Structures are given as structure tokens and as C-alpha cells.
Amino acid sequence: MTEAIEQASDATDARPIKLACRNVWKLFGSNAANFIRERDGKASMAEVSAAGLVGAVRAVDLEIRQGEIFIIMGLSGSGKSTLVRCMSRLVEPTHGKVEFEGKDLLKISDAALIELRRHRMGMVFQNFALLPHLNVLDNIAFPLSIQGQDRTRREARAREVIELVGLRGREHFYPRELSGGQQQRVGIARSLATKPEIWFLDEPFSALDPLIRREMQDELMRLQTMLHKTIVFITHDFDEAIRLADRIAIMKDGQVIQIGTPEELVVNPATDYVAEFTRDVDRAKVISARSLMRSCDGAEHGGTVAPEAKISSFSASIVAAGKPFAVINGTGIPIGEVTPQAVIDLLAGIERAGA
Structure with a gap:
């Protein structure tokens, strides 16, 4: 059963x-x-x-x-x-x-x-x-x-x-x-x-x-x-x-x-x-920054988002910035980053390895 x-x-x-x-x-x-x-x-x-x-x-x-x-x-x-x-x-x-x-x-x-x-x-x-x-x-x-x-x-x-x-x-x-x-x-x-x-x-x-x-x-x-x-x-x-x-x-x-x-x-x-x-x-309305983030690689960030922020809420901004957004916890410490390409892939329906 x-x-x-x-x-x-x-x-x-x-x-x-x-x-x-x-x-x-x-x-x-x-x-x-x-x-x-x-x-x-x-x-x-x-x-x-x-x-x-x-x-x-x-x-x-x-x-x-x-x-x-x-x-x-x-x-x-x-x-x-x-x-x-x-x-x-x-x-x-x-x-x-x-x-x-x-x-x-x-x-x-x-x-x-x-x-x-x-x-x-x-x-x-x-x-x-x-x-x-x-x-x-x-x-x-x-x-x-x-x-x-x-x-x-x-x-x-x-x-x-x-x-x-x-x-x-x-x-x-x-x-x-x-x-x-x-x-x-x-x-x-x-x-x-x-x-x-x-x-x-x-x-x-x-x-x-x-x-x-x-x-x-x-x-x-x-x-x-x-x-x-x-x-x-x-x-x-x-x-x-x-x-x-x-x-x-x-x-x-x-x-x-x-x-x-x-x-x-x-x-x-x-x-x-x-x-x-x-x-x-519409996955962008459901999936959060936490699910899409990767480890920070030291690159300059174009903005910040909360872990629970849905991708649709910042997709236009991150694509326009052309830089990763830092995912920050409640104390403002980065716990990862979301890249513009990851967002574009999600919007296009492209599955990433490990996603």
C-alpha cells in the first residue's frame, strides 16, 4: 500500500x-x-x-x-x-x-x-x-x-x-x-x-x-x-x-x-x-532563492534577496543587473548566491544538473 x-x-x-x-x-x-x-x-x-x-x-x-x-x-x-x-x-x-x-x-x-x-x-x-x-x-x-x-x-x-x-x-x-x-x-x-x-x-x-x-x-x-x-x-x-x-x-x-x-x-x-x-x-512563482542558490564564488553581487524570496519577485532585476544576487539570512550574512543564468534557465524551463 x-x-x-x-x-x-x-x-x-x-x-x-x-x-x-x-x-x-x-x-x-x-x-x-x-x-x-x-x-x-x-x-x-x-x-x-x-x-x-x-x-x-x-x-x-x-x-x-x-x-x-x-x-x-x-x-x-x-x-x-x-x-x-x-x-x-x-x-x-x-x-x-x-x-x-x-x-x-x-x-x-x-x-x-x-x-x-x-x-x-x-x-x-x-x-x-x-x-x-x-x-x-x-x-x-x-x-x-x-x-x-x-x-x-x-x-x-x-x-x-x-x-x-x-x-x-x-x-x-x-x-x-x-x-x-x-x-x-x-x-x-x-x-x-x-x-x-x-x-x-x-x-x-x-x-x-x-x-x-x-x-x-x-x-x-x-x-x-x-x-x-x-x-x-x-x-x-x-x-x-x-x-x-x-x-x-x-x-x-x-x-x-x-x-x-x-x-x-x-x-x-x-x-x-x-x-x-x-x-x-509557473516554477518562478513557486521556487525560492534558497532552492536555486549556489555557493558564493567571490564575484561582485548586483543585489541581495532573502532565502524565501520567489524567483519571480526578482527575476527582472537580476537579469537586468547581469550579476549574481547574494542570498542573505536574517542577520545579513550571505549564505549563497543566485546567478542570472540560473534564473534564465528556470524561466526557459531548462533543468540544471543537481536542481
């Missing part, structure tokens, strides 16, 4: 683990729970198929850290939406553990799960699911009414998030009077109204036009800068993923194939499938 390959970058992340999956399975079919339990949580794809079962999620192990944007990617049918629903128990896993702050969600009571969803989890889906008979203010305040908050308190909170997502002046508009992007902002505001600690977003922008989609990506990053939520985000668009992600998990046939930063997935794909998935990515 293929095991997910996780890059070493996560080992240096000191943030606490907010959510984890431990050998999570979701099988559809007769006697699925008995099948995987009898095999102690281990089964090949062939065994699953031979038993007449469908392996929507298979042997998933991952950890999501507090405050990170963790993106789950895969083609249609890869299991990404089912996995996220297992994380919140909207779908019951067949086997394994889903841990929220170290507590197994599969063992808590229904009442405790409802309380957790109401107060500590937020969810946004591709379908905006706005209530057509309620205006913007009431749509956003709706989950607070479910919590039992009085009108004054819930409307005050709704107005706060309306301001946050840039909808001031549209409080009394109905969903039919809003554009697609505005409707999605209402959905985002509604999910933020309860001040969730973890935020599940299942392809929230995929139904939007490209320009509005980019605007909403920018909006998400702006909100994250202010709120520092733990975000689990599903997409099938790698360009969207590299704009938003701290780390990405790539799924295929219900399994997580590889977990890493966008740069790690592009530079060191674990399988041919991952390599194909990232093949058309």
Missing part, C-alpha cells in the same frame, strides 16, 4: 497540532467496518475492490497545525471532499481516528459534536447555500440564532463581519440582489460569525468567474492575515493552491500521495502522478 510522503519542512514547525487524521478510512459498501477492522486498518486497493467496497478515503495520516492554510488537492473522485467531511464528522469514518486538539472526535457524544461545530468550526462550500428569504444581515446572523443568542447581540456580531468582508451598505440586500462574489462574501461572513477556530472551505471559489475568483483569493489572504485561522481548503486548481497554501496534500484514489509546501511538491515530487499534477505550474 502506498504511503504518503511528507516533506521535512513540517518537522521544524513549532505550532501545535490542531487537527489530525490517524489511519482514517471511509469505505462504502456492505460490512465495510468489519472488513477493515478484521485487517487491523490495512488493506490494498485490490482487496477493497475484491470485497465489493468503494475506498473513498484510504489510510490517511496527516497533521494540520494551528494557524496554517492546509490545502487538499486531487482530481474529481480522489476523495478530498469526503476526507474533509470525515474531519468534521459530517461523514462518519469507517476506521481510524480524527483528533481535534488531541481528542478523538469519533468518541465524543453527538451533543458534544454539535457544540463543537456550532462554536469552534466554520464551513464554506461551493454552493453558497444562502437563505433566499433572509437579507444579508439575517443570513450572517443565522448561525448565531441557532446558538441561542439574542437579536441585539447576534446583529452586532453580524455587522462586525459584514464590515470585515467588505459588505457594508448591503446589510438589507437579499441574495438575489447580489453578485456571485458578493454572495460568496456573505457565505464567508456567515461562517466567521461564530468565531470558529478551524475553517473548512470546500472549493468555495470554483463557481466564480476568474477575475472574481482571484479577488476572493486575495480576500481570503487578507482575512487570514488578520484572523490567523486554521484553514482546511479543498481545490483542484494548483495555481490557486500555490497562492494560498502553507502546505498541500495531494490525493489520488482515496489516498494522500504526498504532503509538502508548494515548492517541495514542484521541486521534489514523490511520484509521477505528483510530477504530472505540478507540470504546468
Whole structure:
């Protein structure tokens, strides 16, 4: 059975683990729970198929850290939406553990799960699911009414998030009077109204036009800068993923194939499938100076860059200077250099030896 390959970058992340999956399975079919339990949580794809079962999620192990944007990617049918629903128990896993702050969600009571969803989890889906008979203010305040908050308190909170997502002046508009992007902002505001600690977003922008989609990506990053939520985000668009992600998990046939930063997935794909998935990515937007640098050879430098600076951010400058740029650490000490030719080769799609 293929095991997910996780890059070493996560080992240096000191943030606490907010959510984890431990050998999570979701099988559809007769006697699925008995099948995987009898095999102690281990089964090949062939065994699953031979038993007449469908392996929507298979042997998933991952950890999501507090405050990170963790993106789950895969083609249609890869299991990404089912996995996220297992994380919140909207779908019951067949086997394994889903841990929220170290507590197994599969063992808590229904009442405790409802309380957790109401107060500590937020969810946004591709379908905006706005209530057509309620205006913007009431749509956003709706989950607070479910919590039992009085009108004054819930409307005050709704107005706060309306301001946050840039909808001031549209409080009394109905969903039919809003554009697609505005409707999605209402959905985002509604999910933020309860001040969730973890935020599940299942392809929230995929139904939007490209320009509005980019605007909403920018909006998400702006909100994250202010709120520092733990975000689990599903997409099938790698360009969207590299704009938003701290780390990405790539799924295929219900399994997580590889977990890493966008740069790690592009530079060191674990399988041919991952390599194909990232093949058309603009590498200059993903690869950093650290990955492209070599040892300093004593030549005069035409500028300096930080190790994490993406090549696209300084490619024009280094080519115009015609001299290497020094890669400097936090104390200003050079740790290597990037040459103009290395940048030109990257932009031209020429692989360097050892790259």
C-alpha cells in the first residue's frame, strides 16, 4: 500500500497540532467496518475492490497545525471532499481516528459534536447555500440564532463581519440582489460569525468567474492575515493552491500521495502522478532563492534577496543587473548566491544538473 510522503519542512514547525487524521478510512459498501477492522486498518486497493467496497478515503495520516492554510488537492473522485467531511464528522469514518486538539472526535457524544461545530468550526462550500428569504444581515446572523443568542447581540456580531468582508451598505440586500462574489462574501461572513477556530472551505471559489475568483483569493489572504485561522481548503486548481497554501496534500484514489509546501511538491515530487499534477505550474512563482542558490564564488553581487524570496519577485532585476544576487539570512550574512543564468534557465524551463 502506498504511503504518503511528507516533506521535512513540517518537522521544524513549532505550532501545535490542531487537527489530525490517524489511519482514517471511509469505505462504502456492505460490512465495510468489519472488513477493515478484521485487517487491523490495512488493506490494498485490490482487496477493497475484491470485497465489493468503494475506498473513498484510504489510510490517511496527516497533521494540520494551528494557524496554517492546509490545502487538499486531487482530481474529481480522489476523495478530498469526503476526507474533509470525515474531519468534521459530517461523514462518519469507517476506521481510524480524527483528533481535534488531541481528542478523538469519533468518541465524543453527538451533543458534544454539535457544540463543537456550532462554536469552534466554520464551513464554506461551493454552493453558497444562502437563505433566499433572509437579507444579508439575517443570513450572517443565522448561525448565531441557532446558538441561542439574542437579536441585539447576534446583529452586532453580524455587522462586525459584514464590515470585515467588505459588505457594508448591503446589510438589507437579499441574495438575489447580489453578485456571485458578493454572495460568496456573505457565505464567508456567515461562517466567521461564530468565531470558529478551524475553517473548512470546500472549493468555495470554483463557481466564480476568474477575475472574481482571484479577488476572493486575495480576500481570503487578507482575512487570514488578520484572523490567523486554521484553514482546511479543498481545490483542484494548483495555481490557486500555490497562492494560498502553507502546505498541500495531494490525493489520488482515496489516498494522500504526498504532503509538502508548494515548492517541495514542484521541486521534489514523490511520484509521477505528483510530477504530472505540478507540470504546468509557473516554477518562478513557486521556487525560492534558497532552492536555486549556489555557493558564493567571490564575484561582485548586483543585489541581495532573502532565502524565501520567489524567483519571480526578482527575476527582472537580476537579469537586468547581469550579476549574481547574494542570498542573505536574517542577520545579513550571505549564505549563497543566485546567478542570472540560473534564473534564465528556470524561466526557459531548462533543468540544471543537481536542481
